Amino acid sequence: MASYSTADIASWERFYRANFINSLTGFKSVNLIGTVNTAGQVNLGVFSSIVHIGSNPALIGYINRPLKAAPHTFANIQSTGIYTINHIHPSFVQQAHQTSAKYEEGISEFDEVGLTPEFRDGIAAPFVKESLVKYALSLQEIIPIKLNDTFLVIGEVMAVHIDHDIVAVDGFIQLDNTDTVCSNGGDGYYKATLINRFEYAKPGKIAQTLPVAGE
């Protein structure tokens, strides 16, 4: 095994370092965040830093890069307080990735990449029509991370749209059944296959596998 120190990492060319550190954290949830600005202009961006904060209340976070690098989604969430998170599937991986291009504020990424904005339930932010698992969030808190000028943006789940059939009797959503995609690094998109579910672990006896839907 090779070993790399902080000094080694700091010495690397910046794209090499970004690829390496971005993949070091493991496979990631990758999603499209839909927003609208105060003039009604829709925006769509791909984010791979969605993180579970808690289930009760249902809080979900994401890391926004420094404002100079990623201004539009952040500004729209700040001004409207509402955004959507949409799972990505293999049929539109390339379009999803393309939303990472730096389009001007007046441009709709939906139009540019060929995805369809969908407004439902009186929620101001657009969902992605092509997505099979999607939810809207109401902004709860923006926490600045001073170490590198990023932000932890936390929202509460206010509306979920999903096929009821894919939710197991215990609430587990078996995301391989919806072909939800995950990512690695900044540009690798992956399909996931279930190895096993395990029962709730307790000391003294190793947790056994759980039956899964269809078995």
Add this chain to the structure above:
Amino acid sequence: MASYSTADIASWERFYRANFINSLTGFKSVNLIGTVNTAGQVNLGVFSSIVHIGSNPALIGYINRPLKAAPHTFANIQSTGIYTINHIHPSFVQQAHQTSAKYEEGISEFDEVGLTPEFRDGIAAPFVKESLVKYALSLQEIIPIKLNDTFLVIGEVMAVHIDHDIVAVDGFIQLDNTDTVCSNGGDGYYKATLINRFEYAKPGKIAQTLPVAGE
């Protein structure tokens, strides 16, 4: 598609809600965090909330649940300032999951589940010998999330151990080549398969696929 509101979610039985919200965020990076307390007692826990904060400096975060639910890893990181993050592979998924059992502080999860602590490079925290991709972090900041009494714990990468062969020429670590596992919900473990890598996206032309190692 079914729709669920904040009120629906709040009304659900707590394990159903936890399963649902935990899988709603998509596939997750799942890892073992290794720590040691001031008395030298090793600790190992499974965490599925690792999040990339930035590449330069190389900062990686994770969400620690409220202290009553998850005290040991957090206390050890606070007192020593050092911890390791270790990727999980199919050969020890069951052992990794078992570290989520609530063992007493004096118990080593390494011993209980059958994994091997490995000390290297003078770093006080234990790595997991069986892991093929692992790194040590030095604590930079603990940010309390007052909304639900959780914490964002941020460290800087101080040592990475990985087979050099699996790092592509551009720094990308193709994690399916190491059989790194990802998770869904609190108890589902998955294998990931590459769909495609895409080039850096720019406005005006849809990003094309990148060649991957072995092609």
